[in-house]
Amino acid sequence: MLEFIVGHFNYWVVIVLMMTGLYVVISTGNLVKKLVGIGIFQTSVFQLYISLGKVVGGSPPILEYLPKEYAKEASNYVETATKTAVATEENAIQPISDIGGTIDVASDPLMGVIYSNPLPHVLILTAIVVGVATLAVGLALVVRIREEYGSIEEIQINEAEYKQEAGGS
Amino acid sequence: MILESVVSSGDTGFAAILSNAAALVVVIPLIGGAVAAILGRGRLAWAWAVLCVLASFILSIVMLSVVLDGGTIAYEMGNWAAPLGIAYKVDSLNALIISLVSGMALLALLFGLPTVEQEIESKKQAMFFGIFLVCVAGLIGISITNDAFNVFVFLEVSSISTYVLVAMGASKNRQALTASYNYLILGTIGATFFVIGVGLLYMVTGTLNMADISLRLVGMGDDRVVRAAFSFIVIGLGLKTAMFPLHTWLPNAYAFSPSIIGMFLASTATKVALYLLIRFLFSVFHTGSSFEAAMFDFVLAPVAVTAMIVCSVQASFQPDVRRLLAYSSIAQIGYMLLGVSMGTAAGLSAALLHLFNHALMKGALFMAIGLAGLGLGVLRISEMRGMGKTMPLTAAGLTVAGLSLMGVPLTAGFVSKYYLVIAALERGWWWAVVAIVVSSVLAIFYVGRMIEAMYLHEPAKHADGSIMKVKTPIMSLVALYVLVLANIWFFFDPSLPLGLADTAAQNLIGGGGS
Secondary structure (H helix, E strand, C coil), X not given: CHHHHHHCHHHHHHHHHHHHHHHHHHHXXXXXXXXXXXXXXXXXXXXXXXXXCCCCCCECCCCCCCCHHXXXXXXXXXXXXXXXXXHHHHCCCCCHHHCCCCCCCCCCCCCCCCECCHHHHHHHHHHHHHHHHHHHHHHHHHHXXXXXXXXXXHHHHHHHHXXXXXXXX | CHHHHHHHHCCCCHHHHHHCHHHHHHHHHHHHHHHHHHXXXXXXXXXXXXXXXXXXXXXXXXXXXXXXXXXXXXXXXXXXXXXXXXXXXXCXXXXXXXXXXXXXXXXXXXXXXXXXXXXXXXHHHHHHHHHHHHHHHHHHHHHXXXXXXXXXXXXXXXXXXXXXXXXXXXXXXXXXHHHHHHHHHHHHHHHHHHHHHHHHHHXXXXXXXXXXXXXXXXXXXXCHHHHHHHHHHHHHHHHHHCCHHHCCCHHHHHHHCCHHHHHHHHHHHHHHHHHHHHHHHHHHHCCCCHHHHHHHHHHHHHHHHHHHHHHHHXXXXXXXXXXXXXXXXXXXXXXXXXXHHCCCHHHHHHHHHHHHHHHHHHHHHHHHHHHHHHHHCCCEHHHHCCHHHHCHHHHHHHHHHHHHHHCCCCCHHHHHHHHHHHHHHHHCCXXXXXXXXXXXXXXXXXXXXXXXXXXXXXXXXXXXXXXXXXXXXXXXXXXXXXXXXXXXXXHHCCHHHHHHHHHHHHHHHHCCXX
């Protein structure tokens, strides 16, 4: 039980952050604090993705420093991998594990190293950019709302809107 | 399969454009948006936007014709093979959606120039058209891509540009700002839920390609992570589709945005989100697990029926015309969800047909209201009095589209409702038929309010006893009538959308996964 809790520590943090973020968005009436809540909520998703890219015992997905005699072999490795990828193009869908199956493991100095999965990291870089863009638009809107309504509290804005609609009819 | 032969011959010029149509249809408006933003002058940017969207529309029609010939288009971004690279796919399900988005964008631009010049400050117009193009690119991107994470990126591209576009209505009514803000909060939550679901799917399948995910999910329908992913994705996309209890952002966003945006969003944005939901429900998941079947019967179907009735009632009591139409949109989304929730080929086909027809009628209705707003400053139903005399052509267009919304014979709305009723009867859901009828009666009521105000009341403004005629920009009127005539045309000849919807439904339900 304890092992389960400790072993999934990342995911507990994700859940706590996710719920905190959502709660802040729902409970607060302050428009800026709502955006803060959205930020926390999104951060939890970043953490979820990064956690699931972790391979036990894996190093960061950066190629190790190579002594000169290996450098040539490494470039061969890249070439083979590219060729295999091109060769599989004809089969429309092929499981990822099949690609690279033809590489000779024994002669390749890089094959012994375990790397974490870099794909979720790349995805999350994109998601972070998206999050920044959303936050920027959100804050710009809050500035404009403050200019028009003179407040960033939901209650006061709703009151003003109610008066506007009642007065307009 | 025409396009593939073109690729192999390795031609340049026109042939190269055709072979890359699947990518260009997204890339042209995306880059065009950046160019439009620096053009500076409103009319110039508008002409440029029309050019970009026209190019996109022609390409989508070319792809549609390939699909109609029985082919599918698969395109690999940067020549990276399918499971690793990002794949674009055009098949019977999304070919029509892509054409619909680009076609509606074109009509919106033709309709919208005078309204934009009236509603948006002149120095912001070029930027406005730029963002509009980005939004179009995002929506087409969602429809065409076959990569789950790529969907998220395009979802956010289209959403963030939509927030900005909605907020541009602020110079007319400051409530556009709060509407846009609420949309931003809920839209972001929806997109984030979606991306959580995609992450969970990646966790169990190790791939992001939708076809590949679907292959690996076979037999995993009862896995707890897959269930969680399913729920997150359905709720996330439900927010974007304005599925009933998650619809609160929609009415104000449509009502206070600039006319061109209200019209464009009403006819495309929720439709694209619904397409995506269908894609995920039937093409990606479709594992046949009892959990998914229960979600269809006990979540989607009740939600759909509630939306059809509750939102139709809400629409009946709206004084603001555009909010009335927005609530009616949510009710109509209920019709489509009902078709989806039946889980049968007939239901799905009816839902897809209604999706297409509803885009036509809501586009026409919002255009007509936009023109009324342009000519008479109409926002409320009480201000529409006598429009049948002051703006006869616009009023006639609005009436035909309104009849189509009710589902009166001789209009496209009748065809899709007919097929929906047939599908419900086949499934044995008599209560769904009752709901469709009740909702249609309510539609008669709220559309009737508009028609009554337009034709049975004298115009409010009498200067010297004569009726004031309002001039309507000819280009906007042409765009309106293209849609109005389409509403009638697709009653007599629904073979184009119906054939595609049938093929898509057969492929999705009969094919069992891929």
